[in-house]
Amino acid sequence: MNKQAPNSTPSQTIHVLLICGGGGSEHDVSLRTADFIQRELAKSPTVQLTRVTMDGDGRFVDENDQVRELRSDKLLYSASGGNSGSAQPVDYVIPAIHGYPGETGDLQSQLEILGLPYFGCGPEASKVCFNKITTKLWLTALGIDNTPYQFLCADNADEAAKAQDALKQWGSVFVKASNQGSSVGCYKVSDPEALDGALREAFKLSPYVLVEKCLKVRELEVAAYLYDGELVVTPPGEVCAPEDTFYSYEEKYAEASRARTHVVAEGLSDAQLGWIREASKRAFVGLQLKDLSRIDFFLTDDGEIYLNEVNTFPGMTSISMFPKMLQNQGHDFSSYLGALIHSAVS
Template sequence: MSQRSPNPIQTLLICGGGSSEHDVSLRTADFIERQLQDVDDIALTRVVMDANGRLTDSKGGVHFLSQQRQLVAEDGSARDVHYVIPAIHGYPGETGDLQSQLELFGIPYFGCGPEASKTCFNKITTKLWLTALGIDNTPYQFLCSNNGGEAGKATMALQQWGAVFVKASNQGSSVGCFKVTEEEQMEEALEQAFALSPYVLVEKCLKVRELEVAAYTYEGELVITPPGEVCAPEDTFYSYEEKYAEGSRARTFVEAEGLSEAQLGWIHEASKRAFIGLQLKDLSRIDFFLTDEGDIYLNEVNTFPGMTPISMFPKMLANAGHDFSRYLSSLIREAVAG
């Protein structure tokens, strides 16, 4: 049995966050904790953040992160923090808020920076950036309020396209997302979406294959995996519940079949262009739509993808021949040494 390093890298795993994605964040943290438990030179401390930003350990002790790069307990005791893993889906992890605090404190961390996180979490700003980078994305309408004129744009889009998705702009990928096929459904969908976000996206509903790419830095090189595929049940779309529920009926394939060399080439090029152009760091999951007509649209960029037992990112990383424990521990060592 190997012995712990006498001076391990004190690594803080922050999970939870108190948003609608709190429970999924805990399951992602479970995965990360298992990956690092046998790494001799990394000492992991796990805390759960609630909706008020309070950090609690497994024994119920409350802590806060100080500008002195320490995790401070209520009794005043403190331990150094050399590195942070912000395993929080949704607010404040994927929104860039937590990363901004870590930047202010000068603590290196796993994942994308504040600006990239905020840009990619907002579905509208993501689309604007993708267009600027020359990457096709699904046709849409942008609503800035739920008044008569703006709601009319949504109804016109429905009439033109036949079916639409109404999406809260700054929520997780499947949170606040409603499929609308009848005008009678539009009012409720808009109300629910605007309750979650000040901006709403109305997107054309397409019959597509849903493809996902894992993009990450491994030993200094950007890796872009071949696309995997998610097949949602025919009677539903890939909702938040279908994505993360233990009883999900969605089927996943670590490598999508039947894609041409041209399609694979463009997905690789678009993923690389997005990763570099959006200034992503360490990891992302980049999702595409492939239509029956052969059109490829970049749907969204997830700056901190899920790592639950049914999540695609760790499966695609492993399929590429890479070990997640080695991947993450090497990033930690490099960041702390730098």
């Protein structure tokens, strides 16, 4: 039986603005996450939801294809004009945008300026965690092991030589655009002749590039979130990608994905579970995350565990791990989110 979120909720209507899309490479996945959130919030009689999709020009378009504007008086207006009497109040915002400008912290900064409470991490934590290089720097500062890497700051011969040295030393590497999410701009390289091409593609997406040691690993994920004021870290689940392919963005989110997921990973020792839990708590607190995160780990054949990624707004599609792990913990998502909303606006 699912545990309901504690604390009774008030009866007054709360006006929630759900923002999705973004116009970037993760636009479609953001729409699917918003579908899930919209279905869950439909269960709450005290929430009145308005959904808008951000397009590539940063405009908010509602479900009637009308452009809307969120202004400093916390009202959502029609961009075509009209008086304030037709505007909708906004009490709380759910920025369900993967990638830019949601996970980068840009949208959250605007909401902070407007004085609107919102679901998810703040601008600084979002910005730090979205950039793969700054994430590694912070993890090291917090004493959390992460995979060996080389940091490239320019698309030139000297930096490419550093990447070739890393490939020679490690045998196989991942080339990753530093500020793209969900495997966008990630390339697995074992051939020196293919490295320059991968670097060029990654630099098209980011001014900084990460060259990371390729390891044979199990991919583990935990959901870390606040529930009734307490930090919950679930037991790790596991993503098993097909052995013949890199776990790419397409493989991660395609409905026909061949990847298999296990809500609870099998065969981990108490010591490994303890380290993952401690590292997750240290990351959540040290990076000053808020409300929710999905924290990903690598477990090598030698038993070493590395924290790979901190995702400040995890996907919530039909195959996403975060809602599955929350449910497995005995928590109902609609009650969990409803409690956060009511607490923020009370």
